[in-house]
Amino acid sequence: MMALLVRDCDVLRIEDGKTQVDFHRNILIKDNRIESVLPADETNFDFQGEVIEASGLLAIPGLINTHAHVPMVLFRGLAEDVPIEAWFNDYIWPLESNLVAEDVYWGAMLGIAEMIEGGITCFADHYFYMDEVAKAVDESGIRANLAWGFFEHEGVQKLDTVCDFVRRWQGGANGRITTWLGPHAPYTCGPEFLKLCAARAKELNVGIHIHVSETAQQVELSLKQYQKTPVALLADSGVLEVPCIFGHCLYPQPEDVELLRSSQVGVAHAPKTYLKLAMGNVNLEMFLQAGIPVGLATDGVVSSNTLDILEQMRLMALAQKDLSRDSTQFPLGKVLGIAFAGSARVLRMDKELGEILPGRLADIVLVRQDGAHCFPRYDPAATLVYSNRASDVVTVICDGRVLMRDHRLLTIDKALVKKQVAQRLERLSRRSPGVRIATYPT
Amino acid sequence: MMALLVRDCDVLRIEDGKTQVDFHRNILIKDNRIESVLPADETNFDFQGEVIEASGLLAIPGLINTHAHVPMVLFRGLAEDVPIEAWFNDYIWPLESNLVAEDVYWGAMLGIAEMIEGGITCFADHYFYMDEVAKAVDESGIRANLAWGFFEHEGVQKLDTVCDFVRRWQGGANGRITTWLGPHAPYTCGPEFLKLCAARAKELNVGIHIHVSETAQQVELSLKQYQKTPVALLADSGVLEVPCIFGHCLYPQPEDVELLRSSQVGVAHAPKTYLKLAMGNVNLEMFLQAGIPVGLATDGVVSSNTLDILEQMRLMALAQKDLSRDSTQFPLGKVLGIAFAGSARVLRMDKELGEILPGRLADIVLVRQDGAHCFPRYDPAATLVYSNRASDVVTVICDGRVLMRDHRLLTIDKALVKKQVAQRLERLSRRSPGVRIATYPT
Numbered sequence: 048m049m050a051l052l053v054r055d056c057d058v059l060r061i062e063d064g065k066t067q068v069d070f071h072r073n074i075l076i077k078d079n080r081i082e083s084v085l086p087a088d089e090t091n092f093d094f095q096g097e098v099i100e101a102s103g104l105l106a107i108p109g110l111i112n113t114h115a116h117v118p119m120v121l122f123r124g125l126a127e128d129v130p131i132e133a134w135f136n137d138y139i140w141p142l143e144s145n146l147v148a149e150d151v152y153w154g155a156m157l158g159i160a161e162m163i164e165g166g167i168t169c170f171a172d173h174y175f176y177m178d179e180v181a182k183a184v185d186e187s188g189i190r191a192n193l194a195w196g197f198f199e200h201e202g203v204q205k206l207d208t209v210c211d212f213v214r215r216w217q218g219g220a221n222g223r224i225t226t227w228l229g230p231h232a233p234y235t236c237g238p239e240f241l242k243l244c245a246a247r248a249k250e251l252n253v254g255i256h257i258h259v260s261e262t263a264q265q266v267e268l269s270l271k272q273y274q275k276t277p278v279a280l281l282a283d284s285g286v287l288e289v290p291c292i293f294g295h296c297l298y299p300q301p302e303d304v305e306l307l308r309s310s311q312v313g314v315a316h317a318p319k320t321y322l323k324l325a326m327g328n329v330n331l332e333m334f335l336q337a338g339i340p341v342g343l344a345t346d347g348v349v350s351s352n353t354l355d356i357l358e359q360m361r362l363m364a365l366a367q368k369d370l371s372r373d374s375t376q377f378p379l380g381k382v383l384g385i386a387f388a389g390s391a392r393v394l395r396m397d398k399e400l401g402e403i404l405p406g407r408l409a410d411i412v413l414v415r416q417d418g419a420h421c422f423p424r425y426d427p428a429a430t431l432v433y434s435n436r437a438s439d440v441v442t443v444i445c446d447g448r449v450l451m452r453d454h455r456l457l458t459i460d461k462a463l464v465k466k467q468v469a470q471r472l473e474r475l476s477r478r479s480p481g482v483r484i485a486t487y488p489t
Numbered sequence: 490m491m492a493l494l495v496r497d498c499d500v501l502r503i504e505d506g507k508t509q510v511d512f513h514r515n516i517l518i519k520d521n522r523i524e525s526v527l528p529a530d531e532t533n534f535d536f537q538g539e540v541i542e543a544s545g546l547l548a549i550p551g552l553i554n555t556h557a558h559v560p561m562v563l564f565r566g567l568a569e570d571v572p573i574e575a576w577f578n579d580y581i582w583p584l585e586s587n588l589v590a591e592d593v594y595w596g597a598m599l600g601i602a603e604m605i606e607g608g609i610t611c612f613a614d615h616y617f618y619m620d621e622v623a624k625a626v627d628e629s630g631i632r633a634n635l636a637w638g639f640f641e642h643e644g645v646q647k648l649d650t651v652c653d654f655v656r657r658w659q660g661g662a663n664g665r666i667t668t669w670l671g672p673h674a675p676y677t678c679g680p681e682f683l684k685l686c687a688a689r690a691k692e693l694n695v696g697i698h699i700h701v702s703e704t705a706q707q708v709e710l711s712l713k714q715y716q717k718t719p720v721a722l723l724a725d726s727g728v729l730e731v732p733c734i735f736g737h738c739l740y741p742q743p744e745d746v747e748l749l750r751s752s753q754v755g756v757a758h759a760p761k762t763y764l765k766l767a768m769g770n771v772n773l774e775m776f777l778q779a780g781i782p783v784g785l786a787t788d789g790v791v792s793s794n795t796l797d798i799l800e801q802m803r804l805m806a807l808a809q810k811d812l813s814r815d816s817t818q819f820p821l822g823k824v825l826g827i828a829f830a831g832s833a834r835v836l837r838m839d840k841e842l843g844e845i846l847p848g849r850l851a852d853i854v855l856v857r858q859d860g861a862h863c864f865p866r867y868d869p870a871a872t873l874v875y876s877n878r879a880s881d882v883v884t885v886i887c888d889g890r891v892l893m894r895d896h897r898l899l900t901i902d903k904a905l906v907k908k909q910v911a912q913r914l915e916r917l918s919r920r921s922p923g924v925r926i927a928t929y930p931t
Contacts, residue, residue: 123864124871128820161861322807323875325816352875353862365764365804366811374767378570419603420795420879422565422907423914429566433765433794437862438880465864472865 050096051076051447055087056106056413058403059427061387064380066428074106076409079221079447083405099442099449101413105427108401109168109190109410109445110356111390114256114294114315116174116196116347118146118154120161121468121475123348131262131324135487139349141478143175150475151176153467155183160459161354163189165437166412168445171292171315171344171394173229173256177212185220188450188458190410192292192394194229194256198485199240206247213251223446225253225394227292232258233277234265234488238284245285254290254395257281260298262326268488278303287312290395294344297321297329308337313393316385317346318362324350328366331385332376342390355437360386364432379428409447415439492538493518493889497529498548498855500845501869503829506822508870516548518851521663521889525847541884541891543855547869550843551610551632551852551887552798553832556698556736556757558616558638558789560596562603563588563910563917565790573704573766577929581791583920585617592917593618595909597625602901603796605631607879608854610887613734613757613786613836615671615698619654627662630892630900632852634734634836636671636698640927641682648689655693665888667695667836669734674700675719676707676930680726687727696732696837699723702740704768710930720745729754732837736786739763739771750779755835758827759788760804766792772812773805773819773827784832797879802828806874821870851889857881 053074060067071087075094119139126138151174162170169190172180177195184191193216195209213226228251230236230244248255260266260277269277278299281287287310296314299307307314314334321328334341343363345354360382367377391401399408414435416424421434443451450458495516502509513529517536561581568580593616604612611632614622619637626633635658637651655668670693672678672686690697702708702719711719720741723729729752738756741749749756756776763770776783785805787796802824809819833843841850856877858866863876885893892900 121865123876124867127868127871127875128817130816134816157861157864164861319807322811323816325810325814325818327814328811352871355862362807365761368767369764369770369808372767372769374572374576374765375570376767417907419599419606419903419907420797422599423563423910425566425914425918426569429569429794433569434565436878436880438878461861465859465861468865472867476867 049078049447050094051444051449052094052096052098053101053106053411053413054098056101056104057427058084058106059383059431060403061380061384064384066380066383068427074403074411076444076447079409081403081405081407081409084403099452103417104413104441105416105431106403107412107414107431108387108403109412109443110166110386111342111394111400112162112167112170112345112354112356113292113313113342113390113393114317114344114346115170115172115354117158117170117172117354118151118174118180119347119349120158120354121150121154121471123352125476126349131326132487132489134324134350136483140483140485140487142475143484144482145475145477146175148176148179150471152179152183153464153471155180156187156459156464157468158354159183159187159189160456160461160464163187163443163450163456163459164440165355165357166414166440166443167354167356168410168412168443169394169400171256173294178215181216181219181224184224186458188445188448190223190445192225192227192256194227196229196231198231199236200485203243206243210247210251213253217253221446227254227256229256233269233280235485238273238280241281241284241286245288248289254292255286256292257286257294259293259296261295263298266298266300276300276303278306282306292393297327299329299333304333304337307334307339311340313340313342315342315344315393316363317344317351317359318366319359320346320350322362322366328370330370331367332371340389340392341385342393343386356386357435357437361432379432382432383428409444411444412440413442415441491520491889492536493886493891494536494538494540495543495548495853495855496540498543498546499869500526500548501825501873502844503822503826506826508822508825510869516845516853518886518889521851523845523847523849523851526845541894545859546855546883547858547873548845549854549856549873550829550845551854551885552608552828553784553836553842554604554609554612554787554796554798555734555755555784555832555835556759556786556788557612557614557796559600559612559614559796560593560616560622561789561791562600562796563592563596563913565794567918568791573768574929574931576766576792578925582925582927582929584917585926586924587917587919588617590618590621592913594621594625595906595913597622598629598901598906599910600796601625601629601631602898602903602906605629605885605892605898605901606882607797607799608856608882608885609796609798610852610854610885611836611842613698615736620657623658623661623666626666628900630887630890632665632887634667634669634698636669638671638673640673641678642927645685648685652689652693655695659695663888669696669698671698673927675711675722677927680715680722683723683726683728687730690731696734697728698734699728699736701735701738703737705740708740708742718742718745720748724748734835739769741771741775746775746779749776749781753782755782755784757784757786757835758805759786759793759801760808761801762788762792764804764808770808770812773809774813782831782834783827784835785828798828799877799879803874821874824874825870851886853886854882855884857883
């Protein structure tokens with residue numbers, strides 16, 4: 048049995064929507080689970096194992112990224128200041144036609160390095176060549192929910208190969224990998240095809256991760272074409288009968304809310320993308336009051352530029368206060384409740400993740416709060432939400448294993464990853480006229 | 490003569506609103522000015538002086554913070570999730586009644602440490618006990634425009650002492666300090682008192698730094714009380730006849746725009762405060778199209794939590810794209826133009842600061858762009874605006890002197906500053922019933 052002791056940290060908790068810090072705690076980890084969280088001066092035991100000295104560091108649950116396209120880091124910064132239609136049709140989808148499997152492996156490794164450095168221990172990914180991402184997850188020690196993204200135009204044969212991926216990697220990497228199905232979106236997958244996806248998901252006993260109602264125009268097109276909102280279309284296709292992550296869902300219609308609630312769809316919220324692509328935003332209070340799970344996400348870096356959940360958390364809080372024109376909205380406890388327990392709920396892992404408690408999976412992040420930009424620290428929760436940066440993450444533990452210690456990655460050779468990525472850039476950044484993996488309807 | 494060579498950096502420039510990077514440049518600094526910027530392979534001279542190896546680092550003009558209350562760092566995190574009226578009347582103004590001069594000195598040192606670490610080389614401050622801030626500026630080597638904030642209720646005697654401060658420190662710290670007058674706002678200083686301020690500013694040949702039209706309600710109150718907008722009231726009081734920095738100016742009325750343009754008022758824009766306090770926002774395009782100078786600001790950390798211009802720059806870009814619902818608005822060149830040249834114009838220093846050019850003051854910041862969160866770097870400007878964090882600032886030069894080298898502050902003993910601040914927190918964080926330095930009208 049592996050044992051790990053995090054000594055004398057301060058543990059952040061959310062209780063009844065309020066933030067609470069338990070100062071000077073020892074966290075004992077056995078194998079991949081938290082064994083105990085006790086006052087540091089009360090735990091005087093004979094410990095045999097690895098010790099992490101954490102005096103003055105804030106311990107938080109490992110951050111969860113509920114919707115990403117991690118290997119897109121390969122294209123970071125290639126589509127700035129463009130409208131959303133051009134973003135898809137003239138940039139991303141042409142660029143993605145350059146990808147081969149090995150590119151995706153190195154992209155995944157680079158993105159996972161960035162995520163671990165920023166305190167992310169679990170991510171839900173939606174991309175292509177997902178065996179490569181699974182391999183990167185396995186090797187790097189991070190946790191993931193993986194969905195191979197596909198379009199209807201790729202046919203049923205593609206769905207078959209994607210189902211093979213689901214079976215191949217379900218429970219992989221010592222249980223750190225979960226696999227779901229990832230039909231791209233209702234605007235690239237029609238109702239009959241979605242029915243087929245739902246049937247397959249039920250057979251496989253897995254969930255579906257999909258993009259839904261990202262723009263008002265998508266909702267309008269759906270109403271025009273199918274006389275249904277995208278959410279209603281998904282309900283009628285049986286998709287909502289399995290666990291779901293809906294990426295974005297910025298334009299839920301009033302009739303959608305009950306559908307989302309009753310099937311406990313998880314909404315993945317990535318505000319940096321919404322602001323940058325000027326997509327508008329959703330008042331999250333609508334979801335929260337209906338009891339719909341909401342979590343934080345980074346989306347892909349071609350829209351958000353970083354895989355940084357602390358940044359997305361801050362943007363969510365700022366944008367929601369702005370949207371409601373009420374600075375008392377989205378107080379610290381609510382913001383952190385979404386980041387921790389909310390994101391775990393979106394992944395249907397709220398019994399395992401999102402809190403530092405005995406019995407939970409040992410995904411724990413230690414954060415410095417003594418930098419000049421964090422000082423004084425009257426309130427560690429305020430410091431975390433409004434002052435801390437990803438670079439303040441010191442040490443990252445996932446599934447009981449230390450992935451980063453004192454800012455040093457232990458499972459990824461970052462220099463090698465960067466070298467491998469650099470070699471591919473010239474080929475990957477070319478856009479051939481007319482070549483793209485799909486077409487965004489306008 | 491002091492000489493400093495920054496060897497083999499990449500220099501970011503804005504030309505006709507477009508970003509441009511000159512790779513592999515040597516920047517030669519003599520005393521406090523830039524002597525030359527030449528291709529690294531063309532400068533083969535016999536150099537006697539200090540050399541900074543900067544291969545792979547991006548050189549940008551020192552960042553400028555056009556409106557701050559730096560010593561407020563002492564209260565960081567003490568007023569979260571509150572409405573703006575309570576923010577003033579129940580938190581900030583009661584808390585500020587605890588301040589003595591020495592507190593302000595240590596607060597200024599802490600805030601300056603944070604700013605230098607984040608690449609800020611010049612700030613416009615509006616606070617109290619400004620001799621202490623001036624002392625901190627002098628010792629730390631940063632550049633500043635300092636205004637002692639005051640209210641009408643403190644009387645003409647106060648104005649006299651503030652004018653003495655202006656004379657005492659004008660051109661101080663080897664010319665790095667500029668002093669202006671700082672009447673607090675039109676809602677705390679009436680028209681007659683503002684006339685007196687304008688007259689004094691003219692006598693002293695200095696500008697005025699003031700809070701203007703921060704909320705819609707302030708404009709309504711002004712219209713009700715004086716039948717004039719705050720901007721018109723300032724114009725009629727003669728304030729616009731001297732150089733001005735207007736903090737915030739979120740609610741300019743149509744008739745204000747020509748007044749702002751013709752007097753070239755500088756607008757200091759601090760979006761993190763606006764979002765967090767749910768104050769609404771202003772479409773900056775209105776100012777820019779009229780030719781009104783716009784610069785970036787941090788405001789005080791009790792609203793913005795950090796003194797981080799990179800963060801404010803990113804928030805400005807994101808919030809302006811969102812506000813216009815057009816992702817092509819505020820492209821990289823415009824965003825960086827505001828951060829560099831725009832901010833310099835707000836301070837009326839655009840002939841001295843805001844560009845890395847021969848003859849300019851040598852305020853230069855070197856930024857890493859090779860972190861996992863910045864990689865790959867197809868476009869250094871996109872990386873700077875959307876990926877870089879304050880912690881990526883490596884080396885900071887102000888007035889030809891190195892203030893931070895390889896992340897290490899050279900002029901500030903950060904441990905001592907934190908110790909001094911820590912000793913004061915218990916006293917400073919108390920709020921005595923009914924005691925406050927001023928009252929916010931509601």
